[in-house]
Amino acid sequence: MFERSVEKPESHWEGAVQIINYSESKDGQWLILGGLAKGKGGAGIVGVLQVYSVKMKASQPAMPSHAACFARITLEGRSKPSNLICFTKAGPVLQILELDPPSKDQAFNKKVKLKFQQPDDFPVSIHCDDKFGTLFILTRKGYLLCVEITTCKMFFANQTAKMIGSTLNTTDGGIATVDGTGRVGHFFIEQKNIVKFICEALQDYDAGLKIATRYNLPGADQYIEKQFNVLMNSGRYEEAMRMTATSPQGVLRTVQTLRQFKQVPKINGQPALLFYFNILLGTSGATLNAIESIELAKPILQSGKPQGLAHIKDWLSQKKLTCSEELGDALKSADLKLALQVYSAAKVPEKVIACFLALSSKEPDDGKANKIYQEIIKYAKNCNYTPAYCTLVGQLHRVNPIRAKDFALVLINHEEEAGEALISIGELADTFMVAQDVKATTNILLEYLRPRGDREEDAELQTKVLQINLVHNNPRVADAILDSSDYSFSHFDKLKIAMSCENVGLYDRALEFYSDMKDYKRVLGHAPSMKIEHLQNFFGQLSPEE
Numbered sequence: 403m404f405e406r407s408v409e410k411p412e413s414h415w416e417g418a419v420q421i422i423n424y425s426e427s428k429d430g431q432w433l434i435l436g437g438l439a440k441g442k443g444g445a446g447i448v449g450v451l452q453v454y455s456v457k458m459k460a461s462q463p464a465m466p467s468h469a470a471c472f473a474r475i476t477l478e479g480r481s482k483p484s485n486l487i488c489f490t491k492a493g494p495v496l497q498i499l500e501l502d503p504p505s506k507d508q509a510f511n512k513k514v515k516l517k518f519q520q521p522d523d524f525p526v527s528i529h530c531d532d533k534f535g536t537l538f539i540l541t542r543k544g545y546l547l548c549v550e551i552t553t554c555k556m557f558f559a560n561q562t563a564k565m566i567g568s569t570l571n572t573t574d575g576g577i578a579t580v581d582g583t584g585r586v587g588h589f590f591i592e593q594k595n596i597v598k599f600i601c602e603a604l605q606d607y608d609a610g611l612k613i614a615t616r617y618n619l620p621g622a623d624q625y626i627e628k629q630f631n632v633l634m635n636s637g638r639y640e641e642a643m644r645m646t647a648t649s650p651q652g653v654l655r656t657v658q659t660l661r662q663f664k665q666v667p668k669i670n671g672q673p674a675l676l677f678y679f680n681i682l683l684g685t686s687g688a689t690l691n692a693i694e695s696i697e698l699a700k701p702i703l704q705s706g707k708p709q710g711l712a713h714i715k716d717w718l719s720q721k722k723l724t725c726s727e728e729l730g731d732a733l734k735s736a737d738l739k740l741a742l743q744v745y746s747a748a749k750v751p752e753k754v755i756a757c758f759l760a761l762s763s764k765e766p767d768d769g770k771a772n773k774i775y776q777e778i779i780k781y782a783k784n785c786n787y788t789p790a791y792c793t794l795v796g797q798l799h800r801v802n803p804i805r806a807k808d809f810a811l812v813l814i815n816h817e818e819e820a821g822e823a824l825i826s827i828g829e830l831a832d833t834f835m836v837a838q839d840v841k842a843t844t845n846i847l848l849e850y851l852r853p854r855g856d857r858e859e860d861a862e863l864q865t866k867v868l869q870i871n872l873v874h875n876n877p878r879v880a881d882a883i884l885d886s887s888d889y890s891f892s893h894f895d896k897l898k899i900a901m902s903c904e905n906v907g908l909y910d911r912a913l914e915f916y917s918d919m920k921d922y923k924r925v926l927g928h929a930p931s932m933k934i935e936h937l938q939n940f941f942g943q944l945s946p947e948e
Contacts, residue, residue: 404433407452414441414448415440415441415450415466416439416441418439419438419439419450420439421436422526422527423436423469423527426472428472428474431501432485432501433454434454434470434487435451436449436451436452436468436469437450438450448466449465449469449524450464450465450466450467451465452465453465453470453487466492468524469527469528469539470487470488470489470490470528471489471527471529471537473498473535475535475552477500477510477552481686484510485501485502486500486501486530488528488551490524490525490539493516494524494525496513496514496515497514498510498512498551499511512551513554514549514554516547517559518543519543519561520545523542523543523545524542525540525541526540526541526565527568530551530570531570531590531591534591534596535550535617536548536550536591537551538568540565540568542564544561544562544563544564545562546561547559552616553612555606555609555613557596557599562581563583564582566581571590574588574590575591576588576591593619593620594620597610597613597619598620598621601621607622607625611629615649615650617650618651619650626650629645630645630654639669640669643663643674643677646659646678648685656693657693679697679698682694683717683722689721690722690723690724691724692724692728696728699714699723702714703732711737711740715737718740718743725743725745725747727753729744729748730744734757738760739757742754742757742758745757746781754781756797759809762798762802762808771805775809775812779824791824791825792825792826792829792833794809795813800837803837803839807842807846810846813825813830814827814830814846827846827847827863828866831846831847838874840871840874843867847866847867848883850863851864851867855890856893864893865895865898868880868884868891868902869902871883872908877906877908881908881911896915896916897917900912903915904924904925909928909932910933913932913936914940
C-alpha cells in the first residue's frame with residue numbers, strides 16, 4: 403500500500419487520473435500504478451506512472467508513461483534473475499531499466515524506438531513473458547508489438563483488434579486478451595518458428611542466434627554450424643567449445659563434434675576434449691548429454707583411480723551427467739550401487755533388478771539380503787514393471803544357490819502377505835530342479851504348502867515334493883514329510899508315490915498307498931523288513947474276503 407501521487411504545479415497532467423494498471427515485481431520489492439489523464443495545455447491524453455520502492459518506502463516522481471510492467475530475467479553474465487521495469491514514453495520509446503543493479507556501471511538500460519501505424523496511437527498495456535524475455539505491447543487502437551528484452555529486438559508488429567482487457571497467460575505463456583466484441587484471444591511465442599522467422603524473414607541472424615542460444619530454441623542450426631566451422635578452421639578452438647556448450651537444443655553437442663575436439667591440440671596444458679568437458683562442468687545449470695557423459699566417464703574408469711570414481715559420484719549428485727544405460731554399463735564393474743543408481747534414473751528396470759540381485763549375491767547378512775529382495779518387489783511395482791521372476795531366480799542360483807532360495811522364499815511369502823501371486827510355484831520349483839537342487843526345491847514347496855493346509859488343488863505340488871525326494875535318493879525326507887502333522891498330505895497321486903516308495907525300499911509306505919491286491923502281494927514279499935505295527939494296521943483294514 404502507498405499513497406498516490408497528487409497533481410502539482412510542475413505535473414505534466416491536470417485533473418483526475420483514470421487508473422488502468424497496478425503491478426508488483428515478483429520479489430514484492432517494487433510497485434507501479436499507472437493511469438491516463440488530460441495533459442496540461444491541451445496536450446491530449448497522457449500517461450501517469452508512479453513507481454514505488456517497498457524497501458525505501460518512497461515513490462519516484464510521477465512519469466509521463468502510458469504503460470509499464472515488471473520483468474524478471476537472468477541477464478547475460480549474471481547468476482541470478484534481475485528485476486527490470488519496462489515502460490513507454492514520448493517518442494514513442496520503450497525503455498528498460500534494471501532495478502537494484504549490482505552497481506551503476508553494470509545496470510541494464512536499453513531503449514527501443516517504437517513504430518505505430520497511426521501517429522496518435524499510444525500503448526495501453528505491456529506484459530512480459532519471462533520465459534522468453536518477451537514484451538507484448540498493446541496500443542489503444544489495437545496494434546500489437548513484441549520485443550525481446552536482452553537484444554531489444556522488435557520482431558513482431560501488426561494490427562489486431564481494439565482490446566478492452568489483457569493479462570499474462572501464466573499457464574500456456576504469452577498473453578490473453580478480450581476485444582470490444584467479447585472475443586478472447588491468445589498471443590504467444592511459437593517456439594518452433596520464432597528463431598527461423600527472425601533469421602529468415604527479418605534477416606537478423608545475430609539476434610536470431612542470440613535468442614536461440616538464450617532460450618534454447620530451434621531454428622538457427624545452419625547458421626550455428628557455419629559459425630562453428632569458421633571458429634574451428636581459424637584455430638579459435640576455445641570459442642568453438644564455448645559455442646558448442648551453449649548451442650541451442652544441443653545442436654553442436656554430437657559425436658562428430660567430440661571427434662573433432664579429440665584432434666585439437668592441448669589447451670592450457672589439458673587435452674582439448676577434457677577442456678571442453680570442464681567448460682560444461684563449470685557452467686551453472688549445465689548437464690553433459692548422454693554421449694558426453696560416457697566419453698568423460700570411460701577414461702576415468704579405465705584409469706582405475708579411486709578419486710576418479712569419486713568425481714563421477716560427485717557429478718552425478720550435482721546432476722552434471724546424464725544417466726543412460728550405457729553409462730550404467732560402464733560403471734557396473736567399478737561400483738555396482740552407483741550403476742544401480744544410474745540405471746534407475748535412466749529407467750532401465752531389468753538392469754536395476756540385475757544390480758539388486760548382484761548385490762544380494764555378495765551380501766553375507768541374511769536379513770539385509772532379504773531386504774534387497776523386498777526392494778526389488780517394491781521397485782518393480784512402483785515402475786509398473788513385471789520381471790520374469792523365475793528367470794531371475796535361475797540366474798541368481800548359478801551364482802549363489804543359497805541366496806536364490808532366499809529370494810524364492812521372499813516371493814512366496816509375498817503372496818501370503820499381500821494376497822497377490824508374483825510367480826508360479828510350479829515353475830519356480832522346476833527352476834531349481836533344472837539345477838538338481840532337491841533340497842531348495844523341497845524347502846520352497848513346503849514353505850508354500852504349509853500355510854495352505856491340505857487342499858485338493860495342491861495335489862500336483864504334493865506329489866512333486868514327495869516324488870523328487872524319492873527319485874533323488876532322499877527317501878527319509880519323503881517319509882518324514884508323510885509323517886509330519888504340519889502337512890497331512892492326502893491329495894497326492896497315491897499310485898505314483900507307492901511305486902516310488904517300493905523302488906526305494908519304503909515298503910510300509912508302498913503298502914499304505916497301493917490299492918490293488920497284486921501290488922499288496924508283491925510288497926508283502928518284503929514283510930520281514932517292514933514294521934510290525936504297519937503290517938498289523940494293514941491286515942486289520944482288510945475284509946475277511948480279502
